Amino acid sequence: xxxxxxxxxxxxxxxxxxxxxxxxxxxxxxxxxxxxxxxxxxxxxxxxxxxxxxxxxxxxxxxxxxxxxxxxxxxxxxxxxxxxxxxxxxxxxxxxxxxxxxxxxxxxxxxxxxxxxxxxxxxxxxxxxxxxxxxxxxxxxxxxxxxxxxxxxxxxxxxxxxxxxxxxxxxxxxxxxx
Amino acid sequence: xxxxxxxxxxxxxxxxxxxxxxxxxxxxxxxxxxxxxxxxxxxxxxxxxxxxxxxxxxxxxxxxxxxxxxxxxxxxxxxxxxxxxxxxxxxxxxxxxxxxxxxxxxxxxxxxxxxxxxxxxxxxxxxxxxxxxxxxxxxxxxxxxxxxxxxxxxxxxxxxxxxxxxxx
Numbered sequence: 127x128x129x130x131x132x133x134x135x136x137x138x139x140x141x142x143x144x145x146x147x148x149x150x151x152x153x154x155x156x157x158x159x160x161x162x163x164x165x166x167x168x169x170x171x172x173x174x175x176x177x178x179x180x181x182x183x184x185x186x187x188x189x190x191x192x193x194x195x196x197x198x199x200x201x202x203x204x205x206x207x208x209x210x211x212x213x214x215x216x217x218x219x220x221x222x223x224x225x226x227x228x229x230x231x232x233x234x235x236x237x238x239x240x241x242x243x244x245x246x247x248x249x250x251x252x253x254x255x256x257x258x259x260x261x262x263x264x265x266x267x268x269x270x271x272x273x274x275x276x277x278x279x280x281x282x283x284x285x286x287x288x289x290x291x292x293x294x295x296x297x298x299x300x301x302x303x304x
Numbered sequence: 305x306x307x308x309x310x311x312x313x314x315x316x317x318x319x320x321x322x323x324x325x326x327x328x329x330x331x332x333x334x335x336x337x338x339x340x341x342x343x344x345x346x347x348x349x350x351x352x353x354x355x356x357x358x359x360x361x362x363x364x365x366x367x368x369x370x371x372x373x374x375x376x377x378x379x380x381x382x383x384x385x386x387x388x389x390x391x392x393x394x395x396x397x398x399x400x401x402x403x404x405x406x407x408x409x410x411x412x413x414x415x416x417x418x419x420x421x422x423x424x425x426x427x428x429x430x431x432x433x434x435x436x437x438x439x440x441x442x443x444x445x446x447x448x449x450x451x452x453x454x455x456x457x458x459x460x461x462x463x464x465x466x467x468x469x470x471x472x
Contacts, residue, residue: 162397166391166392166395258368259372260372263365263372266393266395268351268394269352
């Protein structure tokens with residue numbers, strides 16, 4: 127008798143508590159949207175692209191097969207991009223003779239602002255714009271900056287969302303060189 | 305009208321008809337592509353803007369995604385192929401509606417299940433209430449004999465007393 131009396135309210139309370147827990151989890155677990163940038167591309171082959179460079183000429187990713195590649199998506203209006211710019215250039219200088227290639231992809235930007243940025247931070251590695259966003263979309267990029275680390279076989283091994291430090295850059299590149 | 309003139313007129317008519325048909329077909333195809341594109345824009349979430357589809361978002365990335373969708377449609381790709389292209393790049397969260405497989409099925413099944421169970425509960429409650437009114441009504445004289453016997457005995461006893469002692 128007592129069991130029947132409490133069975134229905136018990137089930138109702140359990141169902142409501144379940145939905146409440148789901149709602150709470152949804153509200154509390156707030157991974158920023160930018161954090162998901164490029165996540166779906168990790169451990170997959172890096173999409174090939176040809177980038178027209180600000181300095182003239184172009185670079186094709188597939189032509190670099192056999193060497194580790196670091197691709198950095200940035201924009202001149204992005205504050206964390208400014209924070210990482212010097213470190214990226216410094217690390218590129220450190221590893222360029224060991225066969226590592228850095229590529230900068232400037233997205234959603236104005237060319238004159240991008241050129242001013244490159245000059246301001248003395249960036250010398252290949253950089254070019256992605257005017258129609260095809261490379262951006264191909265790499266699943268949402269938020270910037272984001273840096274992809276591609277191994278000798280052309281697989282995206284890891285990514286770093288947000289301003290990347292020299293320490294992270296070096297650790298990730300050393301892994302690619304192993 | 306002479307014979308060559310008639311032939312020329314017929315040819316001209318055919319050309320005009322052919323051209324207008326082609327024009328109509330092109331416009332129809334364009335409308336169809338527009339509609340398909342609109343539908344896909346509403347099915348893809350902007351990766352940068354919380355809760356907005358690329359149709360609603362004004363971000364540059366959404367504009368680029370819309371252009372790419374349109375281009376892929378013009379190249380003859382299907383809706384499913386285009387959605388799959390974006391899922392491979394941005395994950396399933398790029399879809400405005402979760403896919404109908406695996407764990408996501410819960411999202412699709414739960415509302416139907418809740419409506420179904422709710423309907424059954426409602427039906428049971430209504431049925432019980434209707435039955436409850438019948439039970440609380442007057443007992444049928446033909447079904448409850450114990451009441452009859454009790455009152456009949458009392459009546460017979462009172463009548464007997466009345467006959468013996470008369471009305472006082």
